[in-house]
Every structure is written in C-alpha cells, then in structure tokens.
Amino acid sequence: MGELMVSKSPKSEANKITTVIRTLGFDQFPINVREVALEYSSAICPQAPIVAIKPVAIPSFEGMLKRSPKGDQWIIGVNEDAASSGRINFTIAHEFAHYILHRDLQQDFRCAQKDMHTWDALGKKIEVEADVFASYLLMPADDFRKQIDGHDLSIDLLRHCANRYDVSLTAAALKWREIAPGRTVVLAAKDGYLDWSSSNERAFKSGAYLATAKQTIEVPAASVLSGAVRSATGETARLDARVWFPREPEGLEIKEHAFVVEGDGFGYTLGILILPERDREEKGDDELLEPLTGTPSFR
Template sequence: MSPKAEAIRISKVLYAVLGEDRFPVDVRSAVIELSAQMYPNEPIKDIKPVPLDSFEGMLAKSPKGDKWIIGLNENMDSLGRIRFTIAHEFGHYLLHRQRQDNFNCTHEDMHTWDSQVRAIEAEADTFASYLLMPFDDYRKQIDGQKLSIDLLRHCADRYGVSLTAAALKWREIAPGRVIVVAAKDGFLDWSCSNERAFRSGAFFATTKQTIEVPAKSLLNNAIRSPNGQTGTIQASHWLAREHPDVDLEEHAFVIEGKDYSYTLGVLVLPDLANRSLDDEDELLSPLNGQISFR
C-alpha cells in the first residue's frame, strides 16, 4: 500500500477504538499494540532510548527474526520531533520491513545519492505526517481560515507536533502555490514546495547551491513575536521567473530551541489558472535541504 493509504488504514482503526477525541495520537502505545495485533509473529516489542547523536531513530530486527525494536535518540529537545521520529520508524516497519532488517535514519538520508534510500525515507515521512495529522481532520481545522501563527499553533498542539511540521502539512492542503523555507543568517537552510509550486518552477534547490534571502524579505529581519510577521514582496525578488507584477505573501516565525534557531517562512504565491492535481500528486512534494520537523 502507499504511505498515505497505510496511514489512513491505521487512522481508521484508531478512530474505531478511540473516536474523534484521539489526538494527539499516542504513537508509542499505537506502535506496540497495533504491530502485535497486525503481525503477531514479528511485532515491535519495544521503543528504547539510544544515546547516540549520529542518528535520530532506528528500526532493527532481532537476530532470531521474531521481533523488531525501535531505537530513539531521546536527546532531541523537541517532543514533536520525537513523536514524528517514532511514527517515521513505524512507517518503515509497515512499508519496508520486507526489504531490509535495519533502518538507521538521519537528516542526511533524504539527500543521499542512493535513490532507493531517498525514496523509502520520503515514504516513511509521508506515512508519519498522515498518521499524526490525518488529512481530513487537518482540513477541518484550517477550513476557511487565513494562515497565521495562531492557526499553526492550534494544529501543532492538537497533533502533538512541531510548528514546522504543522506548516509543512498546511503546505500540502492549502490552495495555490506554497513554499515553506527555513532561513539562517541570511541564507536558506532548506525549502519545501508543494506540487503546484514545484510544477510552475517555484522551488529552491538548496542542496545544489547557496541561496540568499532577498534583501527586502521580512525573513531577514524577523523578530520573535507571539503573532509572527506577515508582509508582501515582489515575487521576482525570490523567484526570477515570476512576472514583475506578481506579489507573494510572506509569513515569518522565529523558531528557537536549545541547540538551534531559525526563521520559518511560508511563501504563498498566486495560483496559476487551469492547474489541477489529484490527492496522490500531493505526496510527491519535493524536499530540498535537510528538513527538520522541529
């Protein structure tokens, strides 16, 4: 099954047992209980802390082949990131365990030259996103509302994920062309376009070149604010291919943590006429740079 379909299948089980009041998903219990019910001959028996900074999460099969263990770097200081990592490894278990016996997942996995590794990491991320933030429920939360930090915080709190993960999910559902970026010291650290934006050429290849934030962008001077900041800028300042008369809307949120800080930016461009996508296309949204769900 596709990552989206598998996540929907699990969500239906959780809904049948817990009802609508099932958020945030108790992902630790779900992983243990569901794997035992679905695959009793090779369940996930435990989720253990592994104090190694070289990876965020791992999934390993026992030497006897009768169980699996999830290893988790619990030094991560974001609970949302930990939850996403557990769901990511559960995705590997459901989707990929027939391919290999060990999965060691780091930020760099999405950017390896091995296309097979890159593909399964993207699938595990898609599964985790749809498990923790089901499409239908997320759509209800944002229906008819303009993007704001309050809206993203509501979604982040409801699903127990980071503000960044909530923004990346909003990018998938929002109409039009949307790019989510992270900026540090005047340059893009990573970017993520939805499919509508990508197909129109609105994306940043941050893995291939250093991309400077435009001088007039509010991301350059974003300050920590409970409401974030919103403004408009000529789209061609960001994307040379855009028409000079086209403006894009910028939303900037300062993300701070113990060992990291960056400005999360959401760039909203006008949609192009006569451009349609089906739901499956949204799963193909390109990821550029070392995306963090913190």
C-alpha cells in the same frame, strides 16, 4: 534490494490505521503513537512485532528501527536528547513507517537529519515515504482541514495544529502547505542562507521552487526572513514575487510569513511564501509530499 521492494502507499497505510483507531473509538488527538505502533504491529505481524520503544543515545541520529538477531521482534530507538515532544513523536511515527512500509527491505534503519541528495535513489525514496506516512498518521488530512478551514495562516493557527497533534511547528506548516489551496512554499533559513525549501505540487509545476539541494541560496535582502526577529505573532508582508522567484510576472505580489523558531540546541527562521494561483494542470491528491528540495526537518 530495489527488485524486492513491494510498493505500499504511505498515505493509504496511514489512513488504514486511522480507520482502525476510529473504529475502536479512539479518535482523539494527539494520537498515542507509541501505543499504536506496539499494538498495531502485534496485530498485523504477531510473528515479528515491535516489542519496545526505547530512548537511545545515538550520536547524529534521530531514531532507529532494528530487528532482533532471531528475527522475531523489532525495537524502535529514539534519541531524546534535547528533543521536544513533537520531534520525538514524529521520529517514532517515522520509524513505525519503516516497519509498516519497508521491513522486508532491511534489518536495520538509522535515520538522521542529513541532505537527501547524498542518499541513493532507494534511500531517498524510503525516507520520503516514512515522513509522508508519519505526517498522515499524526495529522489525518480530514481533521487537519477542519482545523484550518475558514482561517488565514498565522502563527497562532500553526501553534494550534502543532499542539493538537503534538508535532513541531514546521511539521504543521508542511501539512498546511499540502492541504491549503494555491501555490505555497515552505522554507527554513539559518545564518542568512536557506537550509531547505519545499514547494507544494502547484507551486513546483509553475516553476516556483528553490533548489537548495543543488546550490547554496542566500536569503534575499528584501525578504521578511532576512530581518525576522522572535515575536509572538511572527512577521508578515507583501512583496514583489521576483524577490524570491525571478521568473514570476512583473508586478505580481506574494505574501511572506516569517516565524523565528528556537529550542534546545537548534534555531531557525521558518518561512511560508504564498503565491497567487496560476492556471496550470494539477496532479491528483495522491501525490507524495514532493518535491522536497533539501531536507525539511519535520521533527
């Protein structure tokens, strides 16, 4: 299957659709991803478009993309049980991504929130690509920059972005992590342990990452996350960088934000660690949103 794969850039494909939307005069947010998926697929592949987006109760799955037995149409299914509109929106965009990027590879995609390190290399690649496409389609980088320029990170800023794009607070935080300058790590904690962690490229290259896919990592007792409680503003503090990253220089401080996120059937503490910049060679802006050490729940 890997030999058949024709690589498309998830960012470029999402940006191409954004350009079409803007050309038609619909540069408004949140993007109606249901309408976009149906109409765009019909325009680019009229012989086998997406014909419906249906609520489907799929135990342990967030969503699916399935081709009809005749091969002349596709259907997106979304598990809407106890899901917020932001989670549903991102799931639809994720399945639409599989259609745009991967429909020549498989006839059936079933996407669940599970550890990426349990998948084979191709499975992990296409799931990461689908999340990147969805992120750029729902939250175009240029518009996101306009929302955050001149503003310090805060729960209000993340909520503004989440509401503007109809995505989850975590999806907005992961996009902020990519767009904001400097070294940033976004993570989620449940029951005293990290569920996942995602460093931006600058942080990862400097060694500031938490390998949650390889080991169980307890939330440090000295961190803000360890005692965070639900509040309207979240909690912020400065602390020694070595609380989280022992290899950082002595005396270096980082800024830690903690936001308790609660919803139907789920709850976790979202953490954002901002480290001082260090002089290191950077990669270009076209890198994927990697490394993902664990499975960030964009939804």
